[in-house]
Amino acid sequence: MVFLSVVNFIRCRGPDEIWRKRKIFKIASHFIGRRRNCYSVAVRNVHRALVYGSKARYLKKDDMKNLWDTRITAACEQHNITAYTLREGLDRANIMLDRKSLSDLASWEPRTFESLAAVAKEKLRLDGFIDTTDKNEPTGRDLDLSNIFLNGLKETK
Protein backbone atom coordinates (compact mmCIF):
# COMPACT_ATOMS: atom_id res chain seq x y z
CA MET A 1 0.00 0.00 0.00
CA VAL A 2 1.42 3.31 -1.01
CA PHE A 3 0.46 6.52 0.77
CA LEU A 4 1.22 9.77 -0.97
CA SER A 5 0.28 12.04 1.92
CA VAL A 6 1.72 12.00 5.42
CA VAL A 7 -1.76 12.13 7.02
CA ASN A 8 -2.57 8.63 5.90
CA PHE A 9 0.48 7.24 7.66
CA ILE A 10 -1.24 7.93 10.97
CA ARG A 11 -3.91 5.34 10.19
CA CYS A 12 -1.39 2.84 9.03
CA ARG A 13 -0.02 0.77 11.88
CA GLY A 14 2.20 -1.27 9.70
CA PRO A 15 1.82 -4.64 8.08
CA ASP A 16 2.16 -6.63 11.27
CA GLU A 17 -1.21 -5.67 12.80
CA ILE A 18 -2.40 -9.25 12.79
CA TRP A 19 0.66 -10.40 14.71
CA ARG A 20 0.30 -7.57 17.22
CA LYS A 21 -3.34 -8.57 17.84
CA ARG A 22 -2.47 -12.24 17.82
CA LYS A 23 -0.28 -11.76 20.90
CA ILE A 24 -3.25 -10.32 22.79
CA PHE A 25 -5.69 -12.94 21.49
CA LYS A 26 -3.38 -15.73 22.56
CA ILE A 27 -3.41 -14.45 26.14
CA ALA A 28 -7.21 -14.01 25.94
CA SER A 29 -7.76 -17.47 24.48
CA HIS A 30 -9.40 -18.86 27.61
CA PHE A 31 -11.81 -15.91 28.07
CA ILE A 32 -15.48 -16.21 27.20
CA GLY A 33 -17.54 -14.42 24.52
CA ARG A 34 -16.54 -11.03 23.12
CA ARG A 35 -13.72 -10.84 25.64
CA ARG A 36 -11.81 -13.33 23.50
CA ASN A 37 -13.16 -12.50 20.05
CA CYS A 38 -13.20 -8.68 19.80
CA TYR A 39 -9.79 -7.09 20.01
CA SER A 40 -10.86 -3.82 21.61
CA VAL A 41 -12.61 -5.69 24.42
CA ALA A 42 -9.96 -8.37 24.67
CA VAL A 43 -7.05 -5.97 25.08
CA ARG A 44 -8.69 -4.24 28.04
CA ASN A 45 -9.38 -7.53 29.76
CA VAL A 46 -5.91 -8.85 29.03
CA HIS A 47 -4.36 -5.81 30.66
CA ARG A 48 -6.56 -6.30 33.71
CA ALA A 49 -5.74 -10.01 33.84
CA LEU A 50 -2.03 -9.31 33.71
CA VAL A 51 -2.35 -6.85 36.58
CA TYR A 52 -4.23 -9.47 38.61
CA GLY A 53 -1.51 -11.94 37.78
CA SER A 54 1.19 -9.61 39.08
CA LYS A 55 -0.66 -8.97 42.32
CA ALA A 56 -1.39 -12.67 42.76
CA ARG A 57 2.28 -13.53 42.84
CA TYR A 58 2.53 -11.73 46.18
CA LEU A 59 -0.86 -12.95 47.42
CA LYS A 60 0.13 -16.54 46.75
CA LYS A 61 3.11 -16.18 49.07
CA ASP A 62 0.86 -14.65 51.74
CA ASP A 63 -1.64 -17.46 51.36
CA MET A 64 1.00 -20.12 51.76
CA LYS A 65 2.35 -18.34 54.83
CA ASN A 66 -1.13 -18.27 56.39
CA LEU A 67 -1.64 -21.95 55.60
CA TRP A 68 1.68 -22.93 57.16
CA ASP A 69 0.90 -20.84 60.24
CA THR A 70 -2.47 -22.57 60.59
CA ARG A 71 -0.85 -25.97 60.35
CA ILE A 72 1.93 -25.13 62.80
CA THR A 73 -0.60 -23.72 65.29
CA ALA A 74 -2.63 -26.93 64.99
CA ALA A 75 0.42 -29.10 65.53
CA CYS A 76 1.60 -26.98 68.47
CA GLU A 77 -1.79 -27.37 70.13
CA GLN A 78 -1.36 -31.13 70.11
CA HIS A 79 1.86 -30.74 72.07
CA ASN A 80 0.49 -28.16 74.49
CA ILE A 81 2.72 -25.30 73.36
CA THR A 82 1.85 -22.05 71.61
CA ALA A 83 3.24 -21.33 68.17
CA TYR A 84 4.90 -18.19 69.57
CA THR A 85 6.65 -20.16 72.30
CA LEU A 86 7.81 -22.76 69.81
CA ARG A 87 9.22 -20.11 67.52
CA GLU A 88 10.98 -18.35 70.38
CA GLY A 89 12.45 -21.59 71.74
CA LEU A 90 13.71 -22.79 68.38
CA ASP A 91 15.25 -19.40 67.61
CA ARG A 92 17.10 -19.40 70.92
CA ALA A 93 18.25 -22.96 70.37
CA ASN A 94 19.65 -21.88 67.01
CA ILE A 95 17.34 -24.20 65.08
CA MET A 96 16.59 -22.12 62.03
CA LEU A 97 13.60 -23.88 60.49
CA ASP A 98 11.19 -21.83 58.43
CA ARG A 99 7.42 -22.14 58.37
CA LYS A 100 7.41 -24.48 55.39
CA SER A 101 9.81 -26.96 56.95
CA LEU A 102 8.02 -26.87 60.28
CA SER A 103 4.61 -27.49 58.75
CA ASP A 104 6.01 -30.28 56.59
CA LEU A 105 7.53 -31.89 59.65
CA ALA A 106 4.25 -31.45 61.54
CA SER A 107 2.27 -33.42 58.97
CA TRP A 108 4.81 -35.90 57.63
CA GLU A 109 7.05 -36.47 60.65
CA PRO A 110 4.94 -35.85 63.75
CA ARG A 111 7.53 -37.44 66.06
CA THR A 112 10.20 -35.07 64.80
CA PHE A 113 7.90 -32.15 65.43
CA GLU A 114 7.14 -33.44 68.91
CA SER A 115 10.88 -33.54 69.65
CA LEU A 116 11.25 -30.00 68.33
CA ALA A 117 8.49 -28.85 70.66
CA ALA A 118 10.26 -30.57 73.55
CA VAL A 119 13.59 -28.99 72.62
CA ALA A 120 11.97 -25.55 72.41
CA LYS A 121 10.41 -26.03 75.82
CA GLU A 122 13.68 -27.23 77.35
CA LYS A 123 15.58 -24.29 75.92
CA LEU A 124 13.07 -21.79 77.30
CA ARG A 125 13.20 -23.53 80.68
CA LEU A 126 17.00 -23.24 80.72
CA ASP A 127 16.82 -19.59 79.72
CA GLY A 128 14.17 -18.85 82.33
CA PHE A 129 12.00 -17.37 79.61
CA ILE A 130 8.42 -16.59 80.49
CA ASP A 131 5.97 -16.21 77.68
CA THR A 132 4.77 -12.63 77.85
CA THR A 133 1.70 -13.39 75.78
CA ASP A 134 0.07 -15.60 78.36
CA LYS A 135 2.31 -14.82 81.37
CA ASN A 136 2.88 -18.51 81.91
CA GLU A 137 5.85 -20.76 82.14
CA PRO A 138 6.49 -22.41 78.81
CA THR A 139 4.36 -25.48 78.50
CA GLY A 140 4.88 -28.33 76.09
CA ARG A 141 5.65 -32.01 75.91
CA ASP A 142 7.81 -33.51 78.65
CA LEU A 143 9.94 -35.84 76.61
CA ASP A 144 12.92 -37.57 78.18
CA LEU A 145 15.75 -35.50 76.74
CA SER A 146 18.44 -36.89 79.06
CA ASN A 147 20.01 -39.05 76.33
CA ILE A 148 19.99 -36.28 73.77
CA PHE A 149 22.89 -34.01 73.08
CA LEU A 150 21.64 -30.67 74.37
CA ASN A 151 24.90 -29.06 75.44
CA GLY A 152 24.46 -26.39 72.79
CA LEU A 153 21.27 -25.32 74.48
CA LYS A 154 22.99 -24.47 77.74
CA GLU A 155 24.62 -21.32 76.36
CA THR A 156 22.20 -18.45 76.85
CA LYS A 157 21.69 -16.09 73.98
Add this chain to the structure above:
Amino acid sequence: MSAAKRVQQWATFARTWHIFDCKWQDPYQSANVIKKYLMGLHKPIYHPMNDCGDVVVCINSREIALRGDEWRKRAYFHHTGYPGGASWTLAWELHNKDPTMIIKKAVYKSMKGNLQRRHTMERLFIYPGEEIPDDVMQNVSNQIRQQRLVPQRLDHIPEDEVQQYPKVMEYPSDYVLK
Protein backbone atom coordinates in the same frame (compact mmCIF):
# COMPACT_ATOMS: atom_id res chain seq x y z
CA MET B 1 3.57 -55.23 53.70
CA SER B 2 5.16 -53.02 51.11
CA ALA B 3 7.35 -50.09 52.04
CA ALA B 4 4.74 -47.57 50.85
CA LYS B 5 1.91 -49.19 52.81
CA ARG B 6 4.00 -49.34 55.99
CA VAL B 7 3.60 -45.64 56.67
CA GLN B 8 0.04 -45.34 55.38
CA GLN B 9 -2.02 -43.88 58.17
CA TRP B 10 -5.71 -44.03 57.39
CA ALA B 11 -6.61 -42.76 60.82
CA THR B 12 -5.14 -39.38 59.87
CA PHE B 13 -8.08 -38.80 57.57
CA ALA B 14 -10.72 -40.34 59.82
CA ARG B 15 -13.60 -38.19 61.02
CA THR B 16 -13.56 -37.90 64.78
CA TRP B 17 -16.74 -37.12 66.66
CA HIS B 18 -16.37 -34.53 69.40
CA ILE B 19 -18.86 -33.62 72.08
CA PHE B 20 -19.16 -30.12 73.53
CA ASP B 21 -21.17 -29.21 76.60
CA CYS B 22 -22.64 -25.73 76.09
CA LYS B 23 -23.74 -25.36 79.70
CA TRP B 24 -22.92 -21.86 80.97
CA GLN B 25 -20.75 -21.15 77.94
CA ASP B 26 -20.68 -17.99 75.87
CA PRO B 27 -21.97 -19.14 72.45
CA TYR B 28 -19.91 -16.58 70.54
CA GLN B 29 -16.64 -17.60 72.18
CA SER B 30 -17.36 -21.32 72.05
CA ALA B 31 -18.32 -20.89 68.37
CA ASN B 32 -14.69 -20.16 67.60
CA VAL B 33 -13.64 -23.38 69.33
CA ILE B 34 -16.35 -25.44 67.65
CA LYS B 35 -15.47 -23.93 64.30
CA LYS B 36 -11.88 -25.08 64.69
CA TYR B 37 -12.95 -28.71 65.02
CA LEU B 38 -15.64 -28.48 62.34
CA MET B 39 -13.24 -27.11 59.74
CA GLY B 40 -10.33 -29.32 60.75
CA LEU B 41 -8.17 -26.36 61.79
CA HIS B 42 -6.82 -28.45 64.65
CA LYS B 43 -5.05 -30.86 62.30
CA PRO B 44 -1.58 -30.30 60.83
CA ILE B 45 -2.87 -31.63 57.49
CA TYR B 46 -5.39 -28.78 57.17
CA HIS B 47 -6.03 -27.35 53.76
CA PRO B 48 -9.13 -25.38 52.65
CA MET B 49 -9.72 -27.87 49.82
CA ASN B 50 -9.04 -30.85 52.06
CA ASP B 51 -12.16 -32.41 53.55
CA CYS B 52 -10.62 -33.01 56.96
CA GLY B 53 -13.24 -31.47 59.26
CA ASP B 54 -14.63 -33.37 62.21
CA VAL B 55 -18.15 -33.78 63.60
CA VAL B 56 -19.15 -31.82 66.69
CA VAL B 57 -22.11 -32.68 68.91
CA CYS B 58 -23.26 -29.83 71.13
CA ILE B 59 -25.37 -30.70 74.15
CA ASN B 60 -27.18 -28.54 76.69
CA SER B 61 -27.64 -25.67 74.23
CA ARG B 62 -30.61 -24.54 76.32
CA GLU B 63 -28.19 -23.71 79.17
CA ILE B 64 -25.95 -21.24 77.28
CA ALA B 65 -25.00 -17.98 79.00
CA LEU B 66 -24.92 -14.61 77.27
CA ARG B 67 -22.85 -11.79 78.65
CA GLY B 68 -24.25 -8.67 80.29
CA ASP B 69 -27.79 -7.89 79.23
CA GLU B 70 -27.31 -9.42 75.79
CA TRP B 71 -30.41 -11.55 76.23
CA ARG B 72 -32.47 -8.37 76.06
CA LYS B 73 -30.25 -6.29 73.74
CA ARG B 74 -29.05 -8.64 71.02
CA ALA B 75 -31.43 -8.79 68.08
CA TYR B 76 -31.48 -11.34 65.24
CA PHE B 77 -32.48 -9.93 61.88
CA HIS B 78 -34.65 -11.67 59.35
CA HIS B 79 -36.15 -10.45 56.11
CA THR B 80 -38.83 -12.32 54.20
CA GLY B 81 -37.91 -10.62 50.94
CA TYR B 82 -41.22 -8.81 50.62
CA PRO B 83 -41.59 -5.08 51.31
CA GLY B 84 -41.96 -4.53 55.02
CA GLY B 85 -40.79 -8.06 55.63
CA ALA B 86 -38.00 -7.15 58.03
CA SER B 87 -38.21 -8.45 61.56
CA TRP B 88 -35.94 -8.27 64.56
CA THR B 89 -36.11 -11.02 67.15
CA LEU B 90 -34.47 -10.51 70.54
CA ALA B 91 -32.10 -13.18 71.76
CA TRP B 92 -34.39 -14.33 74.58
CA GLU B 93 -37.32 -14.61 72.18
CA LEU B 94 -35.28 -16.63 69.71
CA HIS B 95 -34.03 -18.84 72.52
CA ASN B 96 -37.58 -19.50 73.67
CA LYS B 97 -38.63 -20.40 70.13
CA ASP B 98 -35.67 -22.67 69.40
CA PRO B 99 -32.98 -23.28 72.04
CA THR B 100 -30.50 -24.53 69.41
CA MET B 101 -30.72 -21.51 67.14
CA ILE B 102 -28.36 -19.10 68.93
CA ILE B 103 -25.42 -21.51 69.02
CA LYS B 104 -26.11 -22.55 65.44
CA LYS B 105 -26.11 -18.98 64.19
CA ALA B 106 -23.01 -18.18 66.22
CA VAL B 107 -21.06 -21.04 64.63
CA TYR B 108 -22.42 -20.17 61.19
CA LYS B 109 -21.37 -16.54 61.55
CA SER B 110 -17.92 -17.41 62.87
CA MET B 111 -17.05 -19.10 59.58
CA LYS B 112 -16.17 -17.33 56.38
CA GLY B 113 -19.03 -17.25 53.89
CA ASN B 114 -18.13 -19.64 51.10
CA LEU B 115 -19.62 -22.65 49.38
CA GLN B 116 -18.14 -24.99 51.96
CA ARG B 117 -19.84 -23.33 54.93
CA ARG B 118 -23.24 -25.00 54.59
CA HIS B 119 -21.68 -28.41 54.14
CA THR B 120 -19.52 -27.84 57.20
CA MET B 121 -22.60 -26.87 59.20
CA GLU B 122 -24.14 -30.25 58.32
CA ARG B 123 -21.51 -31.82 60.54
CA LEU B 124 -22.72 -29.87 63.59
CA PHE B 125 -25.35 -31.50 65.78
CA ILE B 126 -27.01 -29.43 68.49
CA TYR B 127 -29.27 -30.79 71.19
CA PRO B 128 -31.07 -28.58 73.71
CA GLY B 129 -30.72 -31.06 76.53
CA GLU B 130 -28.47 -33.90 77.56
CA GLU B 131 -30.42 -36.55 75.68
CA ILE B 132 -28.63 -37.61 72.51
CA PRO B 133 -29.77 -40.30 70.09
CA ASP B 134 -27.82 -43.50 70.58
CA ASP B 135 -26.62 -43.65 66.99
CA VAL B 136 -24.96 -40.27 67.51
CA MET B 137 -23.61 -41.01 70.96
CA GLN B 138 -21.93 -44.27 69.94
CA ASN B 139 -19.64 -42.40 67.52
CA VAL B 140 -18.44 -39.80 70.01
CA SER B 141 -14.85 -40.38 71.06
CA ASN B 142 -13.60 -37.03 72.30
CA GLN B 143 -14.77 -34.17 74.48
CA ILE B 144 -13.92 -30.55 73.72
CA ARG B 145 -12.76 -28.66 76.77
CA GLN B 146 -15.18 -25.99 77.97
CA GLN B 147 -14.11 -22.36 77.84
CA ARG B 148 -15.42 -21.45 81.28
CA LEU B 149 -15.86 -23.23 84.58
CA VAL B 150 -19.47 -24.08 85.27
CA PRO B 151 -20.29 -22.46 88.63
CA GLN B 152 -22.44 -24.31 91.11
CA ARG B 153 -25.65 -22.57 91.99
CA LEU B 154 -26.08 -21.73 95.66
CA ASP B 155 -29.47 -23.43 95.83
CA HIS B 156 -28.00 -26.57 94.23
CA ILE B 157 -25.39 -27.15 96.95
CA PRO B 158 -26.40 -30.19 99.02
CA GLU B 159 -27.92 -29.37 102.40
CA ASP B 160 -25.40 -31.34 104.49
CA GLU B 161 -22.48 -29.58 102.77
CA VAL B 162 -24.00 -26.22 103.68
CA GLN B 163 -24.39 -27.33 107.28
CA GLN B 164 -20.78 -28.50 107.52
CA TYR B 165 -19.34 -25.30 106.00
CA PRO B 166 -17.37 -23.33 108.67
CA LYS B 167 -19.25 -20.29 109.93
CA VAL B 168 -17.91 -17.04 111.29
CA MET B 169 -20.77 -16.72 113.75
CA GLU B 170 -24.23 -17.98 114.46
CA TYR B 171 -27.14 -15.60 114.20
CA PRO B 172 -28.85 -14.97 117.52
CA SER B 173 -32.10 -16.88 117.86
CA ASP B 174 -34.15 -13.65 117.92
CA TYR B 175 -32.38 -12.12 114.91
CA VAL B 176 -34.74 -11.31 112.02
CA LEU B 177 -33.21 -11.86 108.57
CA LYS B 178 -34.19 -9.20 106.08
